Amino acid sequence: MTAEPSPQSPWQAATITRIEKRTPRVTSFWFRPSRPFAHLAGQHVDIRLTAPDGYQARRSYSIASAPETGGGVELAIERLDDGEVSPFFHDVAAVGDEIELRGPLGGHFIWEESDGGPILLVGGGSGVVPLMAMVRHRTLRNKAVPVALVFSARVWDEVIFRDELIGLDDRRDGFDLVLTLTREPARRPSDYSRRIDVRMMAQAVERLPKAPRLAYVCGSNAFVSAAADALIGAGVPAGLIRTERYGV
Amino acid sequence: MVTRGFFSGRRPPSDTDARIPPGQYLEQGFPVLSAGPTPRVRTEDWSFTLKQGPKPLKKWNWAEFNALPQSKMTRDIHCVTAWTKFNTPWQGVMIDDILADAGIEPPTAYTLALSFDGYSTNVPTKDLVTGKAMVALLYEGKPITPDHGGPARLLVPHLYFWKSAKWVNGLQFTERDEPGFWELRGYHMYGDPWREQRYSSDP
Ligand SMILES: Cc1cc2nc3c(=O)[nH]c(=O)nc-3n(C[C@H](O)[C@H](O)[C@H](O)COP(=O)(O)OP(=O)(O)OC[C@H]3O[C@@H](n4cnc5c(N)ncnc54)[C@H](O)[C@@H]3O)c2cc1C
Numbered sequence: 001m002t003a004e005p006s007p008q009s010p011w012q013a014a015t016i017t018r019i020e021k022r023t024p025r026v027t028s029f030w031f032r033p034s035r036p037f038a039h040l041a042g043q044h045v046d047i048r049l050t051a052p053d054g055y056q057a058r059r060s061y062s063i064a065s066a067p068e069t070g071g072g073v074e075l076a077i078e079r080l081d082d083g084e085v086s087p088f089f090h091d092v093a094a095v096g097d098e099i100e101l102r103g104p105l106g107g108h109f110i111w112e113e114s115d116g117g118p119i120l121l122v123g124g125g126s127g128v129v130p131l132m133a134m135v136r137h138r139t140l141r142n143k144a145v146p147v148a149l150v151f152s153a154r155v156w157d158e159v160i161f162r163d164e165l166i167g168l169d170d171r172r173d174g175f176d177l178v179l180t181l182t183r184e185p186a187r188r189p190s191d192y193s194r195r196i197d198v199r200m201m202a203q204a205v206e207r208l209p210k211a212p213r214l215a216y217v218c219g220s221n222a223f224v225s226a227a228a229d230a231l232i233g234a235g236v237p238a239g240l241i242r243t244e245r246y247g248v
Numbered sequence: 249m250v251t252r253g254f255f256s257g258r259r260p261p262s263d264t265d266a267r268i269p270p271g272q273y274l275e276q277g278f279p280v281l282s283a284g285p286t287p288r289v290r291t292e293d294w295s296f297t298l299k300q301g302p303k304p305l306k307k308w309n310w311a312e313f314n315a316l317p318q319s320k321m322t323r324d325i326h327c328v329t330a331w332t333k334f335n336t337p338w339q340g341v342m343i344d345d346i347l348a349d350a351g352i353e354p355p356t357a358y359t360l361a362l363s364f365d366g367y368s369t370n371v372p373t374k375d376l377v378t379g380k381a382m383v384a385l386l387y388e389g390k391p392i393t394p395d396h397g398g399p400a401r402l403l404v405p406h407l408y409f410w411k412s413a414k415w416v417n418g419l420q421f422t423e424r425d426e427p428g429f430w431e432l433r434g435y436h437m438y439g440d441p442w443r444e445q446r447y448s449s450d451p
Contacts, residue, residue, distance in 0.1 A: 009449060013249060046330075048271075049251040055259050058271050058330045084258045084273075092253040100249055105447065107433030108283050221280045225395060228285035238285045239366070247279035247329065 009037070009105060011048060013098045017072060023158045025079050026126060027090055028064065031101060032072035039063050041137035042110035042130045042216070042244075045073065045103030049088060059085045062129040062218075062244070063104065064161075066136035073103075076160060078126040109216065109244040111137070117145035118208040120215040120236070122196065122227045124152045125160075127219025130244060132161050134216065135175065139168060148176040148207045152196055152223070155184045176207045196226060198233035205234055212236060218244040267324055268332050269441035275331035280395045283429065287365045287415050291399050296383065297362075297418040298350055306350040310399070314385065316341045316349055321382060323405035325412070326441035338403050340384035343376040343419070356421040360428055361402045361413040369413050369428035370437065371404055373421065380406065383416060408439040408446070 014031040021027050031045075044062045065074040079090040093099070111119060111134045119138075121131040128151050138145050153159045159179060169177035180192035180200065192200055205212060215236050217227045224245045232238055260274045268274060291310040298305040308316070322337045347354065354373045362368050375381065384392060384403040392398030397414025404411045410430050431437055436445040444450060 009447060049254040049256070050249060051254050051256060052250050055256065056271065057254075057256055057258065057273060060329060084256050088251075088254055088256075097252055098249065099251065105434070108430075221395070225280075225286055232285055238287070241285050243282065243284050245279075245281055247281070247331070 009102050011100050011102045014072070014101045016093060016095050016097045016099065019093070019095055022076055022160050023162075025158065026076055026160050027079070028074050028076045029089060029093065030065075030072050030074050031099065033101065036070075036072070037104055039067055039073065039104035040110040040112060041067060041133040043104040043106045043133075044130070045075070045101045046105060047075075047085065048100045048102070049085060050100070057084050060105070062133070064129045064132045064136075066133055066140050068137065068140045076126065076129045076132075106244075109218070109242050111214065111216065113137075113142050113145070116213050117147065118210060118212050119145065119147050120204060120208065120212040120231075121147065121149040122152075122201075122204075122215065122217045122231070123149070124196075124219030124223035124227065125154075125158070127217075127223060127244070127246060128160055130218055131216060132165075135165070135168065139175070143173050143175075146174045146176075146208050148178065148204050150178045150180065150196065150200065150204050152180045152182060152219075152227075154182050156181060156187055178204060178207070196223075196230050198230045201227070201230045201234035201236070205236065212240065215241045216244075217241060219246060221245045221247065264334070267334065269326055270444050271446075272326055272330055272332040272441065275333050278333060278336075278396065279327065279329070279331060281327065281329060281410070282395075282414060283367065284365060286394050288394050289364050289399055289415055289417075294399055295417060296346075296400070298346065298352075299418060299420040300355050301420070301422065305352060308349075313341065313383075313400075317345045318385070319345070319382060321384075321403065321405065323403075325405050325409050327409045328435065328439070328446050332441075336405075337388055338382065338384040339386040339389070340382040340400070340403065342379065342382045344379065346383065346419075347377070354421065356423055358422045358425045360420045360422055360426055361411075361416055362418040362420055363413050364415040364417050367413060367415070367429045369402075369411050370422075370426055370431055371407065371411055372425070372438070375404060375407065376419070380404065406440075408436075408441050410435065411439050
């Protein structure tokens with residue numbers, strides 16, 4: 001299960017090659033590292049911004065793109081208005097800028113084909129980003145692995161990667177998308193309009209052809225705590241649940 | 249390399265600069281990090297075991313452990329995800345006092361801290377003794393909450409905070425420096441924040 005981290009992941013300059021708004025608050029940035037690296041679905045990079053006086057700010061961002069997609073990595077960054085780093089990306093960063101990054105990082109919150117399935121993914125807000133890499137990886141690599149993604153967003157317009165996810169769901173090839181909107185009515189028959197709870201997790205497990213091999217939960221700390229507890233309540237053994245917490 | 253257009257006003261006041269290790273920023277809150285769900289360990293089910301390799305040396309239940317001498321430590325803590333928090337107040341049992349109660353000297357140079365959720369992390373034994381580390385039972389005078397590792401967590405404040413294992417239930421002395429959970433997954437074997445030893449490839 002473990003992927004050895006790449007032995008060397010020093011800081012390096014990466015060029016922003018493309019910027020695309022995903023939702024009102026989330027924008028994707030594509031970075032081409034000067035020394036390209038191979039990553040695993042679920043890993044992140046660290047970003048470092050340096051002011052003229054040498055002051056540095058450093059944050060982690062999950063990689064949204066599949067390992068198979070060459071030509072750099074996609075990061076999807078949510079704007080926190082009073083934040084330090086995320087508003088810089090939204091307000092200042094432009095195509096052609098060089099940003100320092102380091103990666104790939106993280107050896108636990110990853111899914112590889114050899115880990116098998118079925119897998120249950122549970123994401124809140126920008127916590128969907130590493131799960132998106134897993135969904136894309138599975139689509140490109142091995143559609144035989146059943147995957148259910150439960151994605152909680154406040155409103156329909158804040159569902160990151162919405163068109164792509166619904167397109168994959170429509171293929172009915174073993175990928176199942178469940179959206180739950182916490183501040184708006186559900187729009188699709190399979191969706192919910194409430195916060196994640198035990199019953200929702202139990203129904204998500206039932207969507208899979210057999211019990212999940214692994215479950216991945218990612219989002220804010222409060223979201224991860226609530227969703228992981230709900231999974232345990234729905235009978236998923238704690239030892240199969242991997243979490244990634246975005247801090248506050 | 250200077251980043252075009254980055255002029256943050258978030259610099260720490262210069263009198264605190266010297267307390268913030270390289271690459272870290274000052275945090276007022278107390279973020280939570282862990283690899284899996286939060287275990288709820290009841291104090292009735294809690295125990296703490298000292299082991300040498302597989303051999304148990306001594307075991308305490310919750311009441312016995314709480315009867316050991318307690319000390320306070322207020323320290324700055326440094327998480328590998330780049331936040332630093334000043335003056336965190338803890339109370340608990342110094343590792344020195346645990347060893348004294350067991351009537352032993354540290355038997356080997358390396359230690360694995362073990363947790364209820366199967367997590368482990370390695371720390372050289374010398375970094376645990378002579379007043380450097382404790383098993384903490386209280387934070388800000390109150391029982392440590394489950395998300396912060398309660399009922400008991402290791403506190404090794406001079407190393408990155410993942411070394412301060414949550415839900416700790418024992419220390420195992422080992423002959424060799426054996427990697428724990430995060431160390432097997434790419435994190436540094438020692439983890440000194442002042443030398444920025446975050447990942448295994450860091451010197
Ligand atoms: C492994 C990992 C992967 C991640 N992946 C992603 C991802 O894919 N996408 C994503 O969007 N995020 C991701 N994050 C979160 C990301 O790293 C940042 O935490 C996030 O972008 C906020 O950074 P910021 O500098 O904008 O905000 P910060 O400046 O860090 O502030 C965060 C919040 O805390 C408050 N705050 C903190 N300090 C102060 C202060 N001194 N004064 C006032 N308010 C303060 C602010 O209210 C703000 O809303 C990830 C985190 C981790 C650990």
